[in-house]
Amino acid sequence: MATVTFENVTKRFDDTVAVDELTLEISDGEFLVLVGPSGCGKSTALRMLAGLEETTSGRILIGDRVVNNLAPGARDVAMVFQSYALYPHMTVYDNLAFGLRNVRTPKDEINRRVSKAAEVLDMTELIKRKPKQLSGGQRQRVALGRAIVRQPKAFLMDEPLSNLDAALRVNTRAEILKLQRDLKVTTVYVTHDQVEAMTMGDRIAVMKQGVLQQAGTPEQLYTKPTNVFVARFIGSPAMNLVPAGFVKGAGTGGQLAGFRPEHVVLGGGNGDAAYFQATVEVVEYLGDEQLVHLAAGDEKLLAKLPVEDRVPTGVEQRFSIPRDKLHLFDAETELAVRA
Ligand SMILES: Nc1ncnc2c1ncn2[C@@H]1O[C@H](COP(=O)(O)OP(=O)(O)OP(=O)(O)O)[C@@H](O)[C@H]1O
Ligand SMILES: [Mg+2]
Known part of the structure; x- marks a missing residue:
């Protein structure tokens, strides 16, 4: 050895x-x-x-x-x-x-x-x-x-x-x-x-x-x-990545916000969580979970939610991400920004 x-x-x-x-x-x-x-x-x-x-x-x-x-x-x-x-x-x-x-x-x-x-x-x-x-x-x-x-x-x-x-x-x-x-x-x-x-x-x-x-x-x-490369490569489905301004309470201009589909929560956003508004486009039922396709302006996002969550298509809703599950990247270098 x-x-x-x-x-x-x-x-x-x-x-x-x-x-x-x-x-x-x-x-x-x-x-x-x-x-x-x-x-x-x-x-x-x-x-x-x-x-x-x-x-x-x-x-x-x-x-x-x-x-x-x-x-x-x-x-x-x-x-x-x-x-x-x-x-x-x-x-x-x-x-x-x-x-x-x-x-x-x-x-x-x-x-x-x-x-x-x-x-x-x-x-x-x-x-x-x-x-x-x-x-x-x-x-x-x-x-x-x-x-x-x-x-x-x-x-x-x-x-x-x-x-x-x-x-x-x-x-x-x-x-x-x-x-x-x-x-x-x-x-x-x-x-x-x-x-x-x-x-x-x-x-x-x-x-x-x-x-x-x-x-x-x-x-x-x-x-x-x-x-950004590692963030998107590891984990399936891949991490969502949006301009930081898209998520309320996330980063600053010049940054990208990343969050994994499994960390998105329906509703919430009060207290210590970042949030965004998006419309449910398609729901894929996986048995134990549902994969929810979201759209907001030009952004397409994915959320993995419990099957109990009610997410009718065509309806705009609020989604949140616990702050400790939020990743920030420099938009130019694509390197992680650590708090
Ligand atoms: N004998 C060779 N002559 C010229 N270029 C080569 C040779 N072997 C590999 N390359 C090039 O080197 C790079 C790396 O190839 P490599 O086979 O190591 O990739 P890999 O990560 O194993 O890809 P894959 O997942 O497709 O197997 C590629 O651009 C490939 O075209
Ligand atoms: Mg190979």
Whole structure:
């Protein structure tokens, strides 16, 4: 096991700066999720760590060791990709054993590690099957198993769940988490899905166009986003964002006010809450809650309200936001303004 450190790491492809001065320290045993929209440099950062891509500048360390010039095989990390590419003619056992045989691991050691991995992944009864006799989720577990048997210093995972359907994703997500908690192996996990990031990460690092925007716990990113980008990226549905003047009792000119749909309250606005007037356009009934689409002038807003709230469409009403749930941003720099 080991820490992983990026120090001012940059990767340039011709004119594209894929990763721009990335500085990030991942603790021993930590589950760090790298998240951001398509093309923001997540895979490139991970591939540099794995040694599959050279860095243009900066240093990458695994433990105390600078690995920039180490071959991938010498870095002692195991990568799990989106496409799991199992050997179709080999059994699960042989797929798991393959990498170990390649480095001439003794037979009983292979047997011990493969059996352990199969047990951890709850695949013992599948060990004699071939990949085509497995479901997508089971195949992805074999791919994870191949990473586990190597007993690496770190797991590097690049969107390992994106080939699975929704239900299987949720299950496999939980399995990966449990596995990582049991094995306590430092893990860097790449996804573009903020829900996956929020539910899995000890910490989350949000990237945009090659630049790290913020790194913190899911709670820190949700409650104290550092800028408009992180505020809108984390949380679903996304945070409402309006000129501060729109919300009575919010910020000043030159500021933007942000508030999450789940923090909007019907009525209120007396005492210690900011408020605004808006007309209900559409109501989406979600069973336990209702998603209420609001309009006020040019502004479109969302509120997530209890189903008991009466919100007839076409009617203008007052909505409020508890003061401590209100975020203010500088309209020009888009950085958070802290009280
Ligand atoms: N081999 C390459 N040659 C040239 N440009 C590249 C290469 N690999 C990546 N890029 C560019 O670098 C940027 C970052 O790509 P990267 O694959 O790291 O993004 P990503 O965050 O993983 O995106 P996605 O969520 O779509 O997988 C993109 O603009 C991409 O086009
Ligand atoms: Mg990618």
